[in-house]
Amino acid sequence: xxxxxxxxxxxxxxxxxxxxxxxxxxxxxxxxxxxxxxxxxxxxxxxxxxxxxxxxxxxxxxxxxxxxxxxxxxxxxxxxxxxxxxxxxxxxxxxxxxxxxxxxxxxxxxxxxxxxxxxxxxxxxxxxxxxxxxxxxxxxxxxxxxxxxxxxxxxxxxxxxxxxxxxxxxxxxxxxxxxxxxxxxxxxxxxxxxxxxxxxxxxxxxxxxxxxxxxxxxxxxxxxxxxxxxxxxxxxxxxxxxxxxxxxxxxxxxxxxxxxxxxxxxxxxxxxxxxxxxxxxxxxxxxxxxxxxxxxxxxxxxxxxxxxxxxxxxxxxxxxxxxxxxxxxxxxxxxxxxxxxxxxxxxxxxxxxxxxxxxxxxxxxxxxxxxxxxxxxxxxxxxxxxxxxxxxxxxxxxxxxxxxxxxxxxxxxxxxxxxxxxxxxxxxxxxxxxxxxxxxxxxxxxxxxxxxxxxxxxxxxxxxxxxxxxxxxxxxxxxxxxxxxxxxxxxxxxxxxxxxxxxxxxxxxxxxxxxxxxxxxxxxxxxxxxxxxxxxxx
Numbered sequence: 375x376x377x378x379x380x381x382x383x384x385x386x387x388x389x390x391x392x393x394x395x396x397x398x399x400x401x402x403x404x405x406x407x408x409x410x411x412x413x414x415x416x417x418x419x420x421x422x423x424x425x426x427x428x429x430x431x432x433x434x435x436x437x438x439x440x441x442x443x444x445x446x447x448x449x450x451x452x453x454x455x456x457x458x459x460x461x462x463x464x465x466x467x468x469x470x471x472x473x474x475x476x477x478x479x480x481x482x483x484x485x486x487x488x489x490x491x492x493x494x495x496x497x498x499x500x501x502x503x504x505x506x507x508x509x510x511x512x513x514x515x516x517x518x519x520x521x522x523x524x525x526x527x528x529x530x531x532x533x534x535x536x537x538x539x540x541x542x543x544x545x546x547x548x549x550x551x552x553x554x555x556x557x558x559x560x561x562x563x564x565x566x567x568x569x570x571x572x573x574x575x576x577x578x579x580x581x582x583x584x585x586x587x588x589x590x591x592x593x594x595x596x597x598x599x600x601x602x603x604x605x606x607x608x609x610x611x612x613x614x615x616x617x618x619x620x621x622x623x624x625x626x627x628x629x630x631x632x633x634x635x636x637x638x639x640x641x642x643x644x645x646x647x648x649x650x651x652x653x654x655x656x657x658x659x660x661x662x663x664x665x666x667x668x669x670x671x672x673x674x675x676x677x678x679x680x681x682x683x684x685x686x687x688x689x690x691x692x693x694x695x696x697x698x699x700x701x702x703x704x705x706x707x708x709x710x711x712x713x714x715x716x717x718x719x720x721x722x723x724x725x726x727x728x729x730x731x732x733x734x735x736x737x738x739x740x741x742x743x744x745x746x747x748x749x750x751x752x753x754x755x756x757x758x759x760x761x762x763x764x765x766x767x768x769x770x771x772x773x774x775x776x777x778x779x780x781x782x783x784x785x786x787x788x789x790x791x792x793x794x795x796x797x798x799x800x801x802x803x804x805x806x807x808x809x810x811x812x813x814x815x816x817x818x819x820x821x822x823x824x825x826x827x828x829x830x831x832x833x834x835x836x837x838x839x840x841x842x843x844x845x846x847x848x849x850x851x852x853x854x855x856x857x858x859x860x861x862x863x864x865x866x867x868x869x870x871x872x873x874x875x876x877x878x879x880x881x882x883x884x885x886x887x888x889x890x891x892x893x894x895x896x897x898x899x900x901x902x903x904x905x906x907x908x909x910x911x912x
Contacts, residue, residue: 381629383555383575383576383577383578383579383580383581384579384580384581384609384836385572385575385580385581385582385583385609386580386582386583386609386612387582387583387584387609387610387611387612388559388582388583388584388585388611388612388613389584389585389586389611389612389613389614389641390584390586390613390614391586391588391589391614391615391617391618391641391643391894392586392589392619392620392628392891392894392895393617393618393619393646393858393894394614394615394616394617394618394643395614395618395619396558396559396584396585396586396614396658397430397434397558397856398434398585400420400435400556400558400584400663401434401435403556403582404418404420404435404437404556405436407553407554408436408437411553413631416437416438416440416441416550416552417552417553417554418437418441418552418553418554418555418556419441419448419548419550419552419554419555419556420435420441420442420443420556420558421443421444421445421448421555421556421557421558422443422445422557422558423445423558423559423562423563423567423592423862424444424559425444426560426708426709426854426856427444427558427559427793427855428442428443428444428447430856433512433824439875440549440550441552441575443548443571445538445563445567445571446534446537446538448541448548449537449538449540449541449545449570449908450537450548451549452541452545452548453532453537453540453541453544453545456530456531456532456533456537457529457530457531458531458532458533458534458537459522459525459526459529459531459532459533459536460533460534462529462531465529465862466525467491488618489714490725491518492759493523494514494515494518494825495518495522496595497512497515498511498515498518498519498522499533499534499535499587499596500595500596501515501596502535502537502539502566502596502598503564503565503566503567503595503597504564504565504566504596504598505565505566505569505681518764518781519882523649524595526741529588531717535566537696538566538567538569538570539566541570541575542566542569542570544578545573545574546573546574546576547574547576547577548574552578553578553579554578554579554580554581555571555574555575555578555580555581555582556581556582556584557571557581557582557584557585557706558584558585558667559584559585559589559855559856560583560584560585561585561586561589561590561597561599562585562590562592562597562910563597564595564596564597564598565598566596575620578611586638586894587600587637588632588635588887588890589855589887589890589891590884590887591851591852591855591884591887591888593881593883593884594881594884595631598611599637599887600637613641613642613643613700615641615643615644616644616646617643617644617645617646618646618655618777619646619858619894619896619897620645620646620650620894620896620897621645621646621648621649621650621896621897621898622645622646622647622648622649622650623649623650623652624645624650624652624893624894624896624900625643625644625645625650625894626645627652627893627900628893628894629892630645631886631889631890631893632887632890633884633887634764634886635883635887635890636882636883637883648898650896650898650899650900651898651899652899652900652901652902653899653900653901653902654901654902655669655901655902655903655904656903656904657904658680658903658904659693659865659867659903659904659905660684660689660692660693660865660867660903662677663692663695664696666682666693666696666863667693667697667700667702669863669901670682670697670846670863671700671702673861673863673899673901674846677845677858678813678845678848678860678861678898678899679845679846679847679859679861680845680847680850680859680860680861680862680863681848681854681857681859681861681862681863681895681896682845682846682848682863682865682866683849683850683851683854683862683863683864683865683892683895684849684850684851685850685851685865685866685867685868685869685872686850686869686872687712687849687850689865689867690715690848690849690850691714693848694714694715694848697846697848698717698718698827701827701830701831701833701835702831702832702846703718703831703835703842703844703846704717704837704844704846704847704848705719705843705844705846705847705848706847706848706849706853707843707847707857708849708853708854708855708856708857709849709853712849712853715848715849715853717827717828718827718828718831718840718844719757724750725828726824726825726827726828726829727828727840728750729750729751729754729825729828730751730810730813730825730828730829730832730837730840730850731837731840731841732747732748732750732751733747733750733751733800733809733813734800734806734809734810734813734832734837735837735841738778740801740804741801742778742779742780742801743778743779743800744776744777744778744779745772745773745775745776745779746773746774746775746776746779748769748772748784748787749769749770749772749773749775750773751813752765752769752787752788753766753769753770753773754817754818754821754825755816755817755818756816756817756818759789759792760788760789760792760816761787761788762785762786762787762788762789765787765788768786768787769787781793781794781797781815784797792816795812796809796812799812802873806832806836806837807833810829810832810833811833813825813829814826814829828840847859850866851888851889851891851892852888854892854895857895858895858896858897859895859896859897860896860897860898860899861898861899861900861901862892862893862896862899862900862901863901863903864889864892864893864900864901864902864903865903865905866889866902866903866905867905868885868905872885
């Protein structure tokens with residue numbers, strides 16, 4: 375049946391304020407549909423804006439992985455995998471054929487080209503995403519777009535916006551051929567993306583938009599909560615009313631703050647049955663990372679998870695350094711590609727933490743090493759005076775070998791004297807601190823800089839601190855969307871652009887929504903630090 379004869383799917387909306395279980399609702403709906411259609415059928419497509427959101431949904435929903443993905447990934451496969459222009463940014467800027475130009479990540483916008491190029495790219499993509507006719511664009515945006523479009527055409531590339539445009543004009547349905555499409559975090563989708571979803575929903579039985587207008591954080595890329603909030607083609611929305619996260623005091627504060635937004639609509643939204651606490655620490659700011667670190671550690675000492683959220687990533691950098699100096703574990707499980715926020719992050723067994731544990735606490739409960747363990751911690755050691763000739767090559771060959779290692783086996787890789795001393799520290803004396811010092815002393819300088827933090831944590835807090843997920847989370851409010859913690863430390867400082875927006879020379883609603891999202895991550899306690907006046911009125 376072609377697109378002309380197929381009928382349009384009814385559009386349904388589900389509005390879920392913070393903590394009301396939007397993903398749980400989607401999961402239950404998917405299970406319900408799968409039970410209706412039975413095994414061997416993929417009746418549902420769940421699309422998200424970002425890879426992080428898609429991964430979270432995929433972790434809960436038992437569907438074919440191809441049916442839980444980003445919209446751009448669906449468009450990419452629908453168009454048979456074209457070459458993506460954003461993977462060749464350096465080539466565009468320099469004119470040289472260089473595919474190592476970096477990519478643009480919707481989870482954490484960051485570009486590897488000049489500020490002017492970045493600004494123009496963003497403006498052009500925002501105009502396109504909003505379906506603004508080109509004759510209404512500013513002159514500089516039109517001029518830059520002409521150069522960008524010419525270069526893409528010459529090289530045969532498509533950019534992210536092209537994926538959505540081409541999929542809308544050249545395809546009639548999503549690659550998986552779903553009968554029902556569910557859109558997670560729909561408030562962050564642009565007019566262009568919603569147009570593609572409506573095109574693909576023709577012939578489907580339903581298109582369901584799930585989200586929350588007050589949590590729209592991607593207006594910088596052309597989305598706007600009005601597209602979700604005031605969709606006249608949709609049925610009256612189902613509203614999820616009960617928060618299972620936000621307690622009364624924080625809920626009241628967040629809702630009072632949210633009423634400042636120009637698109638405010640009153641709706642039924644109830645807090646969980648707990649009082650909650652709000653604390654103002656006006657004397658602590660982003661420029662006082664040691665004071666901030668002390669505050670965080672006091673909260674964590676009560677066995678609480680602590681989230682530190684800022685408006686911009688550069689505001690987190692001083693705190694990251696302070697926590698590292700103190701050898702305190704931290705992470706951002708929702709932005710695992712940010713190495714600065716996840717210095718202990720596991721990378722398939724090859725992170726600094728993994729190597730330290732392979733040495734001092736191997737998976738065999740510390741009873742012995744396997745060749746895989748030895749290869750993991752041994753490849754970054756200095757060779758002189760420690761390894762026999764060809765020892766590094768031998769370790770690489772044994773990288774995946776699970777066989778148990780005896781001390782005499784290691785003599786084919788290590789020299790006898792240092793190997794005997796190391797074996798004694800690891801298994802005979804079981805002296806963890808001396809073992810870790812030995813490891814630090816014998817690492818190559820470049821690898822010592824990477825491993826230093828993990829070694830300091832193990833020495834200060836014990837090896838268990840490397841095995842347990844950190845209870846301190848650092849990042850931007852954007853990075854914590856969908857996340858929660860017992861305690862949230864919200865730093866309300868604004869960038870220069872954010873300050874201008876707050877004063878009315880930009881997207882003031884976006885600033886309001888960002889703070890609202892930050893506040894509503896808290897399950898028990900919200901701490902608001904000193905910030906940029908008059909934003910202190912939080």
